[in-house]
Amino acid sequence: MEIIKTATAGSLESSDVLVTVHKADDLEIEIDSTVMAQFGRQIKNLVEATLEQMGVSAARVVVEDKGALDFILKARLEAALFRAAESTDYSWNRGGAS
Amino acid sequence: MKLRRTMMYVTGNNAANVKDPQIYGADSLMFDLEDSIAVANKDAARLLVYHTLSTIDFSPCETVVRINGLDTPYGHEDLRAMVKARPDVIRLPKTETADDIKEVERIVSELESEYGYEQGTIKLMAAIESAKGVLNARDICVASDRLIGCAIGGEDFVTDIKTTRYADGVELLFARQMIIVACRAAGIYALDTVYADINNEEGFRAEVEHIKQLGFDGKSIIHPRQVRIVHEIFAPSEQDIDHAVRVLEGVRRAREKGLGVITVDGKMVDGPIIDRAARVVAMAEASGIKVEG
Amino acid sequence: MEIREIYLNLKRDVQKVSDFYARFNLRLEGDVDYLIAVYENDVIAGVGGCAGNVIKGVAVDESFRGANLFGTLISELVSRNTACGYGNTFAFTGPCNDKYFLASGFRKLEDSSGKVSLFEKDKKGIDKYLSSLKPVPGERVAAMVVNANPMTRGHEYLVRTASEENSVVHVFVVSEDRSLFAADVRYQIVAQTCAQFDNVYVHHGAEYMVSGMTFPTYFLKDSDDINQIYTILDARIFGHYIAPHLGITHRYVGEEPLDPVTAAYNRTLQQVLPEFDVEVCVIARKKYRDEVISASRVRQYIREGRIEELEAFVPQATYDFLSSDDAAEVIAKVRQSDSRH
Numbered sequence: 212m213e214i215i216k217t218a219t220a221g222s223l224e225s226s227d228v229l230v231t232v233h234k235a236d237d238l239e240i241e242i243d244s245t246v247m248a249q250f251g252r253q254i255k256n257l258v259e260a261t262l263e264q265m266g267v268s269a270a271r272v273v274v275e276d277k278g279a280l281d282f283i284l285k286a287r288l289e290a291a292l293f294r295a296a297e298s299t300d301y302s303w304n305r306g307g308a309s
Numbered sequence: 310m311k312l313r314r315t316m317m318y319v320t321g322n323n324a325a326n327v328k329d330p331q332i333y334g335a336d337s338l339m340f341d342l343e344d345s346i347a348v349a350n351k352d353a354a355r356l357l358v359y360h361t362l363s364t365i366d367f368s369p370c371e372t373v374v375r376i377n378g379l380d381t382p383y384g385h386e387d388l389r390a391m392v393k394a395r396p397d398v399i400r401l402p403k404t405e406t407a408d409d410i411k412e413v414e415r416i417v418s419e420l421e422s423e424y425g426y427e428q429g430t431i432k433l434m435a436a437i438e439s440a441k442g443v444l445n446a447r448d449i450c451v452a453s454d455r456l457i458g459c460a461i462g463g464e465d466f467v468t469d470i471k472t473t474r475y476a477d478g479v480e481l482l483f484a485r486q487m488i489i490v491a492c493r494a495a496g497i498y499a500l501d502t503v504y505a506d507i508n509n510e511e512g513f514r515a516e517v518e519h520i521k522q523l524g525f526d527g528k529s530i531i532h533p534r535q536v537r538i539v540h541e542i543f544a545p546s547e548q549d550i551d552h553a554v555r556v557l558e559g560v561r562r563a564r565e566k567g568l569g570v571i572t573v574d575g576k577m578v579d580g581p582i583i584d585r586a587a588r589v590v591a592m593a594e595a596s597g598i599k600v601e602g
Numbered sequence: 603m604e605i606r607e608i609y610l611n612l613k614r615d616v617q618k619v620s621d622f623y624a625r626f627n628l629r630l631e632g633d634v635d636y637l638i639a640v641y642e643n644d645v646i647a648g649v650g651g652c653a654g655n656v657i658k659g660v661a662v663d664e665s666f667r668g669a670n671l672f673g674t675l676i677s678e679l680v681s682r683n684t685a686c687g688y689g690n691t692f693a694f695t696g697p698c699n700d701k702y703f704l705a706s707g708f709r710k711l712e713d714s715s716g717k718v719s720l721f722e723k724d725k726k727g728i729d730k731y732l733s734s735l736k737p738v739p740g741e742r743v744a745a746m747v748v749n750a751n752p753m754t755r756g757h758e759y760l761v762r763t764a765s766e767e768n769s770v771v772h773v774f775v776v777s778e779d780r781s782l783f784a785a786d787v788r789y790q791i792v793a794q795t796c797a798q799f800d801n802v803y804v805h806h807g808a809e810y811m812v813s814g815m816t817f818p819t820y821f822l823k824d825s826d827d828i829n830q831i832y833t834i835l836d837a838r839i840f841g842h843y844i845a846p847h848l849g850i851t852h853r854y855v856g857e858e859p860l861d862p863v864t865a866a867y868n869r870t871l872q873q874v875l876p877e878f879d880v881e882v883c884v885i886a887r888k889k890y891r892d893e894v895i896s897a898s899r900v901r902q903y904i905r906e907g908r909i910e911e912l913e914a915f916v917p918q919a920t921y922d923f924l925s926s927d928d929a930a931e932v933i934a935k936v937r938q939s940d941s942r943h
Contacts, residue, residue, distance in 0.1 A: 217689040220353045222677055223707055224670070227324035229677075231724075233689055241726070243707075273724070275707045282364040283324045283357065290353040299352075301386065303359070303393040304424055349685065 214270040218294035221279075221287035228279035230287045232295040235271040238262065244276035257281055261288050270295070310591040312336045313458065313498050314527040314543045315536045316373065320345045321354035327361045330370075333533040334540070336595075337371040342387050343378075343402050351383045355390050362394035372396040373434065378403050379412060388413070392420040392431060398457060403465065404435035405442045407452035414453045429455060434500075438462030439469040443484045450495035458498030460529060461488050464505075476512060478519060489524045501525045507532040517542045526588075544596040545589045553589035554600060556582060603669055605678050608637040608649070622646045623661060623820070631659040631820040636682070640675050642666055650675045655688035655809070658818035660695065672702040680706075680723055691723040692809055694818050711810075712842055714835035717826065720812070731808050732847045738803060740769030744852040744883070745845070747774045747811055749897070751781040752920045753791045756856060756895035759888035764854045765799040767883075772848055774807045782901070782935050787923065794919040810844065812836035829863055833870040841878025854883050859894065890914055904936045 214234045221229045242254050258272060270292070276284070293299065317335035319326050321342045330338050340361070346354045358374060374396045376387035391399055401413050413433060421428055433455040437443055443466070450459060463481055467473055472480045485501065492499040501520040504513050517528060517539055528539050545553070559573035560583055571578045593600050609615045619637060620630045637651035637659060648662035648671040657679050662671045676693075683691045693703055697719050700710065708721040711728060722728065744764050750757050764771045773796055775789045789806060796802040817832040844850065853875055858864040872882045887894040895915050903912055909924050916924075923929055 216687055217684055219681060219684045221324070223673060223705075224323075225325055226328060229707065231684070233724075279324055280328055282360040283328065286357040286360040287324075287353070289360075290356045293352065293356075299386070301390065303390050349681070 212266045212292065212296045212298060214267065214292070214295045215297060216295055218291050220290035220294060221283075223275060223277055225277050226279055226283070227277055228284050228287050229275040229277075230284075230291040231273040231275075232291045233271040233273070234295070235269055237269055238267075239271040240274070241272070242274045242276065244274070245278050246276070250276075253281075254284065257284055258288060261285055262292075265289065265292055267292060267296075310587045311371070312527075312588075312591050312595055313371070313500060314592065314595075315530045315539050316460070316500055316527060317530040317533070317536060318345065318503065321358045321374075322346050322350045324357065327357060328365070331367045333536050335370060335530055335536045336527065337373050337398075338367060339373040339375055339400065339529070340396070341375045342383070342391075343375045351377065355383070355387055359390045359394045362391075362396050371398065373398040373400050375400040375402060375436070379409075379416075385416070388416050389420060392417055392426075393424055395426070395431065398432045398434050400434040400436055400460070402436045402462070403438050403442070404449055404459075405437075405439055406445050407448040410435055410449060410452035410456060414455055417455070431455070432457045434458050434460065436460045436462045437484075437488055438465035440466075442466075443487050446488050446491035447494065450491045450497055456495075456497060458500055458526070459488055459492050460500035461485060461502050463502030466502075476515075478516065485520065485523055485525070493524070498526045499524065501528045503529040503531050504535070505531065507535065510534075510538070514538060514542065540596060543592055544598070545593050549589050550593050550598065550600060553586035553593075556586035557590065560586075603647075603671075603674060604641045605638055605674070606641055608639055608651075610634075610637065618646060619649055622649055622663075623659075625663075626661050628661050629820045631818055633818075634659055638675070638678060638682075640671055640678075642669065647671055648675045650679050652679055652683055652691075653818075655683050655686075655691050656818070657683075657691060657693035657695075659820055660693070660699065672699070673706055676702065676706040676708075689724070690727045690809070693721045695719050695721065712835060712838045714831050714838065717822065717831050718835055720835055720839065722809075728810060728843055731810055732843060735772070735805055735844070735848060736803075737848050738770045739849075740801070742768045742851060743770045743772070743849045744768040744854055745772040745774065745840075745848070745850045746854040747776065747807065747840075748792065749776045749778075749781060750788045750792050751783045751897050752788065752900060752916065752923070753795055754895050754897055754900050754916050754920070755890070755914070756888045756897075757792070758795055758917045759895075760854060760856050760885055761796055761799065761802060763885050764852075764883075765802050768852065769801060771799070771802045771854075772850065773802060773804045774811055774844075775804065776807045776811050777809070778807075778811075782939060783932055787928075787932070791917070791919040791923060795917040810839055812839065829866055830870055833867050834874055837871050837874040838878075841875055841880055845875075845878055845880050850880060852881050852883055854885060857884050857886050859887070860896075901936050904933055909933075 214232060217233045219231045221227050223229050240255060240258050242251055244251060244254060254276060313336050315335040316337040316339050319330045319338055319340045321340050340358045342354050342358060362372060374391045376391060376399060377383035417431055421430055433453055434457060435449050437446055437459055461484055463474060466484055467480055489499045504516050506512060513535060520528060521542060530536055556573050556578055559578060560571055563571040590600050608619050623630050634651035634653050637649060639646045640648040647666045650660040651658055680691050695703060697713060697716055700719050703721045708723050709725040711720045711722060713719040746764060748757055761773060775792050777785050779785045793804045796804050812832055812835050819828050822828055855868050858868055868884060875882055900912060900915055913921055
């Protein structure tokens with residue numbers, strides 16, 4: 212999946228996460244979380260796994276987390292990626308929206 | 310006996326709301342992809358509800374998803390995602406004809422096949438929100454074996470018939486009764502519309518009493534504090550419970566003896582009475598009342 | 603809580619929003635691409651808008667308790683901006699609202715004497731801009747910021763002077779597209795003209811050269827000197843971020859004998875930049891037959907259709923552009939306008 216523009220999904224409300232995806236030359240992930248110490252690593256792993264699952268090798272992903280559960284982060288990240296790629300090629304059958 | 314006294318609306322794009330709505334004790338949770346979601350966020354809401362339903366087990370609550378109509382740019386993708394996510398029920402808004410339901414059924418069936426799910430896994434619900442829909446209620450209610458019930462969408466309906474909602478609900482009387490009658494003839498559930506003024510408890514109680522009297526199984530809920538009130542009003546009285554228990558005991562005895570006709574206290578008892586008894590017992594138990602038998 | 607757009611062409615909408623602003627002694631900003639309002643029970647509780655990717659006109663009625671009005675408004679504005687294709691969102695705001703922008707995930711770039719703060723949503727925005735500016739080592743590094751609308755021999759003279767007096771010169775072309783000549787045209791002409799100097803490097807100013815043209819003023823008092831406030835902000839951003847990154851110690855400006863606004867601009871730079879160890883060098887303007895060569899004079903000639911006579915006033919690149927087919931649209935615009943810019 213090719214990222215062609217900047218897009219966001221989610222919000223800064225409690226329990227949610229704001230994900231911003233920018234076009235970039237390689238993979239950059241920036242994370243800011245209200246529970247950085249305990250979950251920073253886990254968030255990064257989830258982001259990396261999702262990017263790989265969706266075939267994204269170049270993007271700048273900025274995550275501003277307000278305590279979102281894993282599946283919420285995944286949903287917001289996928290939404291931002293699809294928007295940033297201007298794609299609607301959802302593949303619900305493949306166990307993920309990838 | 311499935312109780313649907315309360316169906317609580319959960320805004321599909323709100324992370325704080327979707328993660329644990331079951332804590333409010335509603336019988337059903339309706340995740341909304343339709344009217345409460347801005348057009349710009351239809352995609353994000355769909356993904357959030359998809360991942361939520363695929364991850365969290367909301368039992369004992371029933372899960373319902375209100376998709377966008379198939380005539381919108383979102384409906385078909387909503388179905389593809391939601392059938393995969395497997396809520397208990399998919400609710401179709403603005404249902405006007407039996408064909409509307411048949412079309413959804415056809416697509417859901419195909420998708421269940423594609424995803425390797427057992428046919429009939431996902432049930433359907435119709436929301437009737439227009440004059441045409443009300444007139445067609447009779448046919449809509451028997452349009453599919455998957456259809457478990459109908460709801461009335463009061464706000465859109467009154468707009469369609471060119472009036473607005475009033476406190477006494479007279480403008481909705483015909484529509485409500487038509488839908489109840491059609492649902493009962495088809496043997497399915499009837500659900501009433503939302504009450505928007507969450508701060509008016511008195512007004513809300515009056516409406517709940519009214520729709521209970523009309524015969525609805527339950528009401529659409531938009532705020533947790535409405536749940537408790539509906540359950541309270543729908544809770545059966547001691548007398549109702551007494552009678553219900555006797556009826557069910559009568560049924561048990563008749564079956565034991567292999568009798569074709571069931572009588573309780575000298576009177577014949579048939580389908581609707583037995584159903585009602587079962588419902589009363591279920592409601593009593595749900596309200597935490599101990600019922601023997 | 604409901605978000606609705608204010609239809610700026612509908613009197614009833616404009617009246618509602620003006621009334622709302624008036625309650626807080628604020629003015630309805632004329633220069634916005636769109637305005638949105640947050641409604642609580644059919645009453646306006648907050649308003650905000652955007653001009654390009656700059657948030658402006660934000661006002662919130664704090665008496666609405668328990669609702670995160672500011673956060674909701676700003677989130678919606680950022681969302682709409684992103685959907686319009688902007689990679690970053692900026693905001694000028696009165697310092698009383700600093701905390702809201704910070705809570706909405708914005709980074710504060712600078713402020714101007716406590717009157718105005720500049721924020722950006724992308725916390726690495728300015729870092730990314732700076733990484734596009736390659737420092738060039740030199741004993742004495744200078745810079746200038748030009749609008750060049752269009753570039754004249756006066757600009758060229760300033761560049762030449764700086765080139766002779768310094769080891770390295772960085773020329774920034776203002777990227778704001780509010781001038782008669784489009785930003786990319788202005789940049790191309792400057793780049794082509796500066797190619798003759800091997801120690802001059804031309805850059806886009808991007809969003810980090812604050813211009814008075816999009817600067818919002820709705821929250822300033824009538825008594826505030828708007829030009830000075832935004833000049834201070836512009837100078838502080840330059841001094842805080844750009845100068846240290848490129849090792850700039852001298853900033854060149856052309857002397858301004860005629861226009862009081864530009865003269866004040868120069869004076870303000872001279873007051874602010876020394877704090878960042880940058881010295882301001884004011885160079886006398888180049889004259890042609892005893893008259894200062896200015897971009898506005900060049901535009902006057904264009905207005906009067908005297909393009910051939912411009913050869914003495916403008917560098918070859920500008921003249922070539924004006925003689926080309928591409929210039930037809932701009933020339934028509936110049937003829938119709940009478941703005942300072």
